[in-house]
Amino acid sequence: MRERILVLLLLVFNYVAKGETADEDLVTLKSLMDTLKKTPPNWEGSDPCDVWDGIKCENSRVTSITLSSMGLEGELSGDIGSLSELETLDLSYNKDLTGPLPRAIGELRKLSTLILVGCSFNGPIPDEIGFLQELRFISLNSNSFTGRIPHSIGNLSNLYWLDLADNELQGPIPISSGSVPGLDKLHHAKHFHLGKNNLSGNIPPQLFSSEMALIHLLLESNNLIGKIPSTLGLAKNLEVLRLDGNSLSGPVPSNINNLTNVQELYLSNNKLSGTLPSLSDMSALNYLDLSNNTFEPLDFPSWILTLTSLTTLNMENTQLQGEIPDSLFSLVSLQTVVLKDNKINGTLNVGSTYSKHLQLVDLENNAIDNFEQKHDHLSVKIMLKGNPVCYETVEGIATPYCSDNQANQLSYRTPWNNCQPSTCSLGQVASPNCECAYPYTGTLTFRAPSFSDLGNKSYFQQLEKGLMQSFESHHLPVDSVLLSHPTEDPDHYLELSLQVFPAGQDRFNRTGVYTIGFLLSNQTFKPPKVFGPFYFDADKYEHFGNSGTMESSKSVNIGIIAGAAVGGCVLVVLLVVAGVYAFCQKKRAERAIGQSNPFRRWDTAESKGDMPQLKEARRFSFDELKRYTRNFSQANDIGSGGYGKVYKGTLPNGQLLAIKRAQRESKQGRLEFKAEIELLSRVHHKNLVTLIGFCFEHDEQMLVYEFVPNGTLKDTLTGKSGIRLDWVRRLKVALGAAQGLTYLHELADPPIIHRDIKSNNVLLDECLNAKVGDFGLSKSIVDPEKDHVTTQVKGTMGYLDPEYYMSQQLTEKSDVYSFGVLMLEIISARRPIERGKYIVKEVRNAMDKTKVLCGLHEIIDPSIGLGASSSIGLVGLDKFVDLAMKCVSDSGVERPKMSEVVRELENILHHSLAAGGSNDESGSMISSSYEEVSRGSSSCHPYSSESFDLKAALSYPKVEPK
Incomplete structure (x- = not known):
């Protein structure tokens, strides 16, 4: 009996040790539920780590979310960024999942796998994706993403797979420049799948180097122009190269012949010209497509006869001329030859030893005047329409190879497995094992297959075998797979219908579906090499079974159920006892530490004794x-x-x-x-x-x-907000921020030091008045005998007072220093530290009062003269810069007080207005950009004659001490 109790106690402690999901992750998942529709029905309760479909955890933290093919709807909440331990996120094949990819994705610093294939995400790919240093796998293909490929992806040094294909991405391929990263930095990446977008510009030569591990470069169906860079020959690991469907021009670089590992080469449908170089060293070539280019006229290249692995040769409309050598058709692997719309002449002789795999020879619209058929039953489809050999008929009947009627392409379907299929109910399908079920279905798309014979059963049987082996090795409840309807689309992709059938019952549960989906979306399944790179697009699955295993309940032993019930009851009793004990201990602990934790009862509405003493909050x-x-x-x-x-x-x-x-x-x-x-x-x-x-x-x-509607001063100075500030408006913004700081320093009791003055913490309201915000680092001077606070150094580099940094003594003059840097930022629109240059030092070195604009032509923001004040000039600029430089004096003693700064700024503003601000003949002193913000509100007029008297400006009730 004692042993049984010990076992039960161990079970209890194991349960308690496992614990529930961390609170912050639970809150985040529930927030995701609020923005997503049709989440799995078992997403309920307080422990996602235990039972929620698609959620995996370690140490009570969520590490994986895999919800492919779950029928999710809605948008992905920015709260996803709170899952700080998340390593895998797969939401593929949820076609009603839309909206932008939240910028908060950049907060998932441990994320290694991001898969959103086949959804409906839109908008730009956020730059913040470049923060995810652990990312190895990105698949965002088959969505509606717009904008440019972020340069920041170049920061992902561990990236192995990058698939952004089949979106609406624009702009050039990003490469590094100075401190800005680019795709050329991804030396460990093996896959660049960027086809079917709207990328433009040249293929940058810097993209390629001998250090790259790249094996797949897919840039097909974009808007790329210019020459194929010769540096491409440095990427000697390449196996698949697709540059077709662009507007590339010029000659094919001769050193492309260095790519001896390339098996599929697509250069078709461009504007390539010049002499076609020899590709004789590319002995691994299986698929060669050079069609629809404007090469110089050339006889049939003899080097093609050396490509012994070639299965497909497509040189339609490439200015080929002369006769085709008979030996071409003897290449042992050859399946398809398409040379239509050229100037090939003479006699066509397929020969007596043509490849047993040869299926098609298309030579339409050439100048062939004779066809020697040495076999009575030639199995190869010959197409010669539009050649002289077809101009004559025998007894008025056209020969088969001159006919418009072409035989249907051989197709494939997985055969029955030695059984007779039965009639299935509505919606069900018979599996190859003749079992009726609801299969998980979709389309396998192969982007560069090495073969063109779609009737070759051996290829598809290899694929079936590989799929089943992959499912079995991952212990998935799969009975069989069915492949059918192989077709080649206009982009020369091979599309193949896939049906996956459940084992043991007639439908999959959610676990089975999202696990199969993940195996196909994250490329865990590796198809036979002849199929090349692929992606899967799943259909919506609407026949989910119960959660749990797929095994039949009929095999469950009744005795086991009874035993489990008894054990469960005992376990519940023990849990109740443990819970009561824990509750009592918690109450005892709360009583012991109650006095030391003044916020312990904030979550109760009744208790207000420990609440902070707030006024008007x-x-x-x-x-x-x-x-x-x-x-x-x-x-x-x-x-x-x-x-x-x-x-x-x-x-x-x-x-x-x-x-x-x-x-x-x-x-x-x-x-x-x-x-x-x-x-x-x-x-x-x-x-x-x-x-x-x-x-x-x-x-x-x-x-x-x-809410302050016009955002931060930084956004305005950098042009992000779309608002332009002229000289007078910048003076008013500086004055407003200075007035706010003066209030903190001189009228608050006790005085407050902000400690983080910067353009990001100055906001602009609907009238473009400045408001200082973000008091998270602020400190009060509570000791009236001291003028400083000794504290750990905090703030923002570039704005930080060097005296405070050295002494750790924070004073009001520390805010003055930061404000001086802000003044220089206001006139320059530059960050304090930019490209290694410090704005204070730059102004100090360049300043020359004997010159116009104090010699600061190259530092002053050019847009400062736009708008209404362009006729006024920068009146008072010299005094403004003088004041800023006093504020950034190395010694705090030499810096003015903020009230002195306010008075000086008032004088500068008054003089600037008097110089022409109130006498404009048109009476319109509002710049177009300002007019859009204020919408004609007279109270927001930027040059109103309101008083700037300091006493009036600061006539607010003095703060009472706490």
């Missing part, structure tokens, strides 16, 4: 913010930073919110979070972003601010 529930942001949807994602993401929300009364949601790794401690929101709730100024409220539930930390 509201506590929001998680469910409220979830509703206001439409489940934190990607559409409402308006930005991100080191703290987390920012979402746009809308209150029921229509008021807009900006909700900053902390990601797991950036969350503060509870005391720090409390201190920050108490600080923010006590400051109120027109040039500071207003805190409306907060949320602290479900282990979430969220701050709710007023």
Whole structure:
């Protein structure tokens, strides 16, 4: 009895040790459920790691999501980025999965496999994909992605497979330049599948090098122009090369002959010219297609006769002339010869020793005047229509090889396995083993097969065998596979219908379907080499069976069921006992540490004693913010930073919110979070972003601010927002930010040091007024005897006060230094550190007051003179730069106070307006870009005569000390 109890206790402890899914992953998965429709029905309960279809975990963290062919609908939420341990994401063959790929994909730093084949994703591929340093496999083919291929993919040094084919991608193939990466950096990648897009420009020579491991280069059906670069000959590992269906011109480089491993070479349907070089060293060639180019007239190339592995020769419309040597048809592997629309003449003689695999010889529209048929029953289809040999008839009847009627292409279907198929019910199909079932179906597409004989059973039997071996090796419940209807599409892809039948019952469960889908989508299955690179496109599966194994329930032993029931009851009792014990221990621990954790009861609505003391700030529930942001949807994602993401929300009364949601790794401690929101709730100024409220539930930390519609100053200076700031408007923005900082330094009690002044933290409202935001690093000077705070150095490189960096003593003058850098950024639109150059040093070295614009022609942003102030000139620029350089003095003592900065900026602005801002004859001082923002609102006029008196500007109630 004791042994049995020990066994049961071990089971209990094993269950407890396994634990439930980590809270943050559970929250994320439930958020995904809110934005996706038709998720698997067993996605319920609190432990996805235990039972949820398609979810795999390690140490209670989600590491794999494989949901191919699940019929998912909707958009992929940006919350996917919170699954920080995720390594595999496969959502293939969900054709109703649409919308953009969220930028948050870049937060999945452990992701190694990303597969979204055959969905309906659209929009650009986000640059953030370049952050995923562990990525080895990317398949985004057969979607509707637009825009350019991100340069950042070149950062993925571990990448092995890149498939972006069959989308709507545009622009050039990205290559590296300076610090900007490109595909040429992917030395370990073996597969570039980029066909069927709208790529343009030249094939860059820098793309190829002897260091590359590339074996598949597929660029077919794009808009590429220019010459084939000779550097292509350096990629000596290439096995498949498709450049067909573009507008490439010029000669084929002779060193393409160096690619001795190439088996399939497609150069057709371009504008290639010149002399066709010898390819005699490419002895591995199986499939050669040079059709529809404008090569110089040439006799049949003798080097072709050396290609002993050749199965398919296609040189339609290539200016071929002269006679075809009889020995061509003796190449042992030859299956198809297409030489139509040329100038071939003389006698056609297939010969007495033609290849036993030869199926087709198409020589239509040439100048052949004789055909010698040495076999009475020639099995080869000969097509000579449009040649002189067909101009004469025998007794008025055209010979077969001159006829329009062509025999149907031989096809293939998996044969019955020595059985007689029975009649199946509606929707079911008979398997090769004559069992009726609902198969998992789709189309296998081979992008460069090495053969053209679609009636050759041996190829397809090899494929069937390979599929079954792969399914069996992965212990999948597959009874058999059926291949049928092989066809060649206009792009010379081989398409083949595939049906996979379940074993043991008439349908697959979800586990069976998504596992088969994953095996085909991630290229685990390797087809016989003659089929070349492939992809699979699954049909929708609508006949799911029960979850679990596919075995028949009839074999279950009743005794086992009874024993399991008894054991289960005992287990439940033990779990209840363990639960009660754990609950009591938890309560005891809470009583012991209650005083040391002032936020322990924040999640209860009744308790307000431990709540922070807030003024005019509201506590929001998680469910409220979830509703206001439409489940934190990607559409409402308006930005991100080191703290987390920012979402746009809308209150029921229509008021807009900006909700900053902390990601797991950036969350503060509870005391720090409390201190920050108490600080923010006590400051109120027109040039500071207003805190409306907060949320602290479900282990979430969220701050709710007023929504500032025109984004960050950085976005405006870089042109991202589409708003242009002239000189006067830039002065007003600088003044507004300075007024906000002055309030923090001189009117807040205790004084507040922002510690992270930068263009990203200055926002522009609907009237382009500046508002300082993001107080996550702010510090209060609580000791009235000190003018500094000794603290760990934090901030942003380029804006950071060097004195604070050296001493770790934070003062108000640290904000002044950062503001000086911001002033230089305002006039230059440059980042503080750009290409290794520091803006402070650049201005200091270039500044010369004896010259126009202080000698800063090459530094000043050219767009600063656009719009209304173009007739005014940059009045006060010299004083503005002087003031900025005082702010960035090495010593804090030499820097002005922010109130002094405000007064100087007021004077500069007044002089600039007086120089012409109020006397414009047209009376219209609003630039077109500003007019679009303000929509004619008189209160937003950028050159109104409102007072800039400091006292008036700062006439807000003084903050009471806490």
